[in-house]
Every structure is written in structure tokens, then in C-alpha cells.
Amino acid sequence: EARCAAVCVAWSGQHRVEPPAAxxxxxxxxxxxxxxxxxxxxxxxxxxxxALVGQxxxxxxxxxxxxxxxxAGLGGGVAAVCLLCPVMLDVPQVPRARRLRLPLRAARVxxx
Numbered sequence: 001e002a003r004c005a006a007v008c009v010a011w012s013g014q015h016r017v018e019p020p021a022a023x024x025x026x027x028x029x030x031x032x033x034x035x036x037x038x039x040x041x042x043x044x045x046x047x048x049x050x051a052l053v054g055q056x057x058x059x060x061x062x063x064x065x066x067x068x069x070x071x072a073g074l075g076g077g078v079a080a081v082c083l084l085c086p087v088m089l090d091v092p093q094v095p096r097a098r099r100l101r102l103p104l105r106a107a108r109v110x111x112x
Contacts, residue, residue, distance in 0.1 A: 027057075031064035038065050042077030049079035059083040063103030070106040081107055 042050055054062030066078060 027060070031061050031068070034061050035065040035068035038069060038078070039072070039074055042069075042074060047077075050077055051080040051082065052078050053082045053084065055084040060103075063107065066110070067103040067106045070110060076110075078110070 038050065038052070041047055052062050052066065054060070062081065062083060066081065069078065
């Protein structure tokens, strides 16, 4: 029997539930929260593999979280990454794409 536990991280204000008062507000705060959540998830004894999926802005957040995990030597817990964003097809042509180069390079090094 295959089991899959899923965790969904949504950007505050992009869903019907009001975010708590202490919710992360900036992109960097959200990326740090996501990296922290991934570290905690990967540390659970019953979690064998983690697949990270990002869509639209979630691609940037996923890439940043992956970069943070790799810098901490913890990127091995992420078994797969799927970035769903047409903008990612031609990153060099995207304004501010320089911000994505390091996270994408980290994903390549990890073989993701």
C-alpha cells in the first residue's frame, strides 16, 4: 500500500482563511518559513522522501528553501522537485532572473 502525506504551504492572503497575526509577511520570511518546515518534515522518523512542488511564486519559494537546505547540508531529504511555472522555461530572459540562478544551480547539483 502506497501512502503519501502532503503539506501545502500557501502565500498569506491567497486563500479564504485569514492568516494568523504572526504570519510571515515578506518573501524572505515565507522562504525562511518554508525552509524551516522542510527541515522539520525531513527530520520526522516516518518521512522517507519528500517531493517539493512549487507553482508560480511557489517556484521561487521552493528554490529558495532548497538553497537554504543545501547550504545547511540537509538537501538530501528532498527526493524530487517539480516547478510549475512557464516563466521558468527561459530564466535568463526573465527580469530579476539573477535571483533564481543560485537556487536552480543548487537543484542541479542535487540532481533534482
